Amino acid sequence: MTDRSYPLNAWYVIAWNHEVKRGSMVARTICDKPIVTYRKQDGTPVALDDACWHRLVPLSMGHLKGDNVVCGYHGLVYEPGGRCIHMPSQDTINPSASVRSYPVVERHRFVWIWMGDPALANHDLVPDLHWNDDPDWTGDGVMMEVNANFRLVVDNLMDLTHETFVHSGSIGNDAVAEAPFSVEHSGDGATVTRWMHDIVPPPFWASQLGKPGNVDRWQIIRFQGPSTVAIDVGVAVAGTGAPDGDRSQGVNGYILNSITPSTETKSYYFWSVCRNYRIKDVSLTTQWREATKMIFGQDEAILNAQQEAIDRNPDKVFYDLNIDAGAMWARRKIDQMIERESKRARISA
Ligand code: FES
Ligand SMILES: [Fe+2]
Structure with a gap:
């Protein structure tokens, strides 16, 4: 360390x-x-x-x-x-x-x-968050000051299983916690891919899609070290080929996150939510931002409490589960970046 x-x-x-x-x-x-x-x-x-x-x-x-x-x-x-x-x-x-x-x-x-x-x-080397100003996309976001180490915010984004429990009223449902996922990594990045086939859409996505029936839902979480996470999310009418790349019967959004360490126990959390449909609908952009603010406020409460608990329990450690695979890769990539840096400093010293 x-x-x-x-x-x-x-x-x-x-x-x-x-x-x-x-x-x-x-x-x-x-x-x-x-x-x-x-x-x-x-x-x-x-x-x-x-x-x-x-x-x-x-x-x-x-x-x-x-x-x-x-x-x-x-x-x-x-x-x-x-x-x-x-x-x-x-x-x-x-x-x-x-x-x-x-x-x-x-x-x-x-x-x-x-x-x-x-x-x-x-x-x-600037992380790719081009959806924020790509003319085919629209979106908006804010900055939240979180009283937690930036790694805890990255952990939260790399594992969306928590949606089922923290965000049950909006974007979470049981399908998220139960769906299998895969993790890949290369360079300073890692990607968690989760597809939920033929499921009942959660209320938020049902209203965005505006079509009845079951959906195929995806969450593709791309981490770019040390602290940028772009999440490709959406739903499409079940069985119309979204998992094979045809998203024409669906709606697609990106949740863009970049977390800047302020101190060991504080971070600036910059996020925005972007979409590539109804892009002229400014009121929808505001609704997305406000709904996300509410959802991320739930995360913030957990993260602040988690940092406090860490500070109060200095002798305790974290245990890892299967669901933590994405977060563990992100942490490993961050450690490797720090290690590379100290090696470089030792060589030039
Ligand atoms: S001029 Fe800046 S402290 Fe004196
Ligand atoms: Fe969350």
């Missing part, structure tokens, strides 16, 4: 793109570090350490002047690269006066930050 539970060489969502505005700053703690993010006048997002070089006051308490941040205590000015370019009552600027600036990229309606080695911050 390593002393921290998350890798640093990875893209994490720091904010929804609409949260990061020109002229104002957002302060978040990412991987135990206070970070401030804002937008330059040309729209490019910026992320800096949220602690002034002079006396460590959070820069987010200051203000922006064009593309630069002015510290709210003694007025030191930093440019977006983190270099101090003005000090009050002195002409020479101390050459070490700077704060760390982090690589950021805006993609799939999120602003992502790279907390590790900037030389490795390859944009191709």
